[in-house]
Amino acid sequence: MAPDQFHDLFKAWQKRLRRGSHRVRPPSHAPAAFVTAHAACPSSPPAICSPGRRVGAPSAAGRRIAPRTVLPAGVHWDRHGSAAQRACEPAVRRLAGSQRAVARKAPEVEEAVPPASATVVIRAGSATYPFTLASGQLGRIGTWREAVGNARTVAVITSRPVAALFPGALRAIAETGARRVVLEIPDGEDAKTLQVVGRCYQALAQARFTRSDLVVALGGGTVTDLAGFIASTWKRGARLVHAPTTLLALVDAAVGGKTGINLPSGKNLAGTFYQPERVLADDTVLTSLPVRELRSGLAEVIKCGFIADPAILDLLPDPARAQAQRYLRLIELSVRAKAQLLADDVTDRGLRRHLNYGHTAGQAIETASGFTLRHGEAVALGMVYAARLCELLTGVRGVTADTQDALHRVGLPTRLQAAVSFEQMWDLMQQDKKVSPGRPSFVLSPRRGTATLACMPQREIARAAFDDVLRPERR
Structure with missing residues (x-):
């Protein structure tokens, strides 16, 4: 292959990288040297090392995710770096003089987005937002692009076990082009303390987090409680999206805007009422839950059956045997019951x-x-x-x-x-x-x-x- 052909091929790929194209597939006719160029670039996604394989997506400016660092306050976070192009330059200089190629336009692979299983519109006083229940949506880039909007920074508040279970969600958020900051908090009720809140505030300040940026609560009820409290109090209110990962959070904690942290004298004694912009519910998260957690979530479902919709009590599954799909209708009915009760009573007075x-x-x-x-x-x-x-x-x-x-x-x-x-x-x-x-x-x-x-x-x-x-x- 002629050297000028290879040069054109590489320039076409580099142009797509700068535009932030996602799901890029190297051309099937790409020469071995073209593949070697990617392998020589330390910031390129590992999947790009062989022709025809699906490629991990870069950010909007072709930047890579820097290794996770630990803040002095003890809160882990990571961010997008900007060294990708500099890292690639040596490989480009070595190869540009030897091979060039004419490139066909690299095809984009469009992700299939199935329709939502259910959407419940939550009306809480002056706030209105969707509770969208769709299988697999937490791992889809399109879901997160819409949720992120024009935010420049997305602060994901989660625990380490949850982050390990849902890498697809973290990856999809990073691929929206916004800078991703991950704040890892302790697992369980130990996270809902003033000390953890203070460390998260320090991390947000270090990231220069603004009110127009987005807080994402990725986790169960303790995460949504804590993240909601932080979002509601950071600069008097930052944007908030809930991505619940437990049944209890799906049917209760993520809906209605209650936030809270614990004090030595009791549970949830400090808190606010603060509504999210949306709730991204994904029934596939239930497959990661032990039976005890499913049973815990079903308590909130049963509660809705006794106080609002008795039909719920006739649909109760056996949590030791039921598949995730069995919970879809229960989640929808429980959320609808809760939405009716809070529509005209946001602050828990009636x-x-x-x-x-x-x-x-x-x-x-x-x-x-x-x-x-x-x-x-x-x-x-x-x-x-x-x-x-x-x-x-x-x-x-x-x-x-x-x-x-x-x-x-x-x-x-x-x-x-x-x-x-x-x-x-x-x-x-x-x-x-x-x-x-x-x-x-x-x-x-x-x-x-x-x-x-x-x-x-x-x-x-x-x-x-x-x-x-x-x-x-x-x-």
Whole structure:
């Protein structure tokens, strides 16, 4: 092949690289020297080393992702570098004098984007945003291009285990052309502290993160709670997108705009109401979850069945056997039920309070257990407690048995195993956000699909309900 032909071929590829083309495939007629040029360039994606293979996409300016660095504050992050072209120059100079070629236009490979399985429009006061449920969308560049918009920097808040499970999502975000900053936080409830929030603020300041840039919450309920809090308070409000990766986050934490961090005296005591721009829900994330996490998420699904849509309770799957597709309808119905309750009550003053069913006692139990219980497991126990209270306060029978039956069907606990006393639970309930005036308020569900609010009349009834259904049985 003539040298001038190779030069033209390489220049055509380099031009596409600068324009930020994604999914570029080297021409099938490219000479061996052309492939060697890519191999000699340390910033080129590894997949480019053989003709005809699908190529990892560069950023909009042909820049590479620099190795991850660790901030002094202890928060990990990475960013796009700009050394790709400089790294390629030696290889170009060596090869340009020996071979040149005439290049045909390299074809682009368009990614197939299947239609969304479901979209629920969330209206929360003056905010309106889509909850889009589509299989595989977290790994698609098109999804993230639309979400990123004109943001120059995307701060992805996630934990290390989640980042390892979803590299496709991180890669797709990087390939939008925006600078990607990854803030790795501790896994679980340990992340929801003022110390972690402070370290994240420092990382954002170091990245010169602006209000028009985008925070992405990639993870479960603790990540969406924390990332939402950070976005809502950074420069009085940055853009926010939720990408939930657990069933609990899909049906609850990512919808409605509640954010929160824990304090030594209780769970979610510091928080804000702050709506995301969109929620990107992907049912394929459920395949990565252990059965215990699926059961925990189903507690929030069951809650929606008791307070809003009883049809949900007839669709409960066996989490040890059901495939991810079985959850699609459950997720959609649960999100629709929640959307109806928060449409006119963003700040939890009226009907939205029904969504706290099982949470007054549940969050107290979760805290008293030292967070050894999953959130959904604690909420399940809270629903059993609320059901027994309903029977004692209203005289309605069968509420406790119906609740226990639904929870048993998916393998959730209905009686305490952890060493939690009534005194611990009662004291923590006094600090609940819903205390009024000086007494805990409870959501009761006398029958499926209905809910009402009640204040605890006296401590003796609270203890009687605890002894009846929660106190561990003596062996």
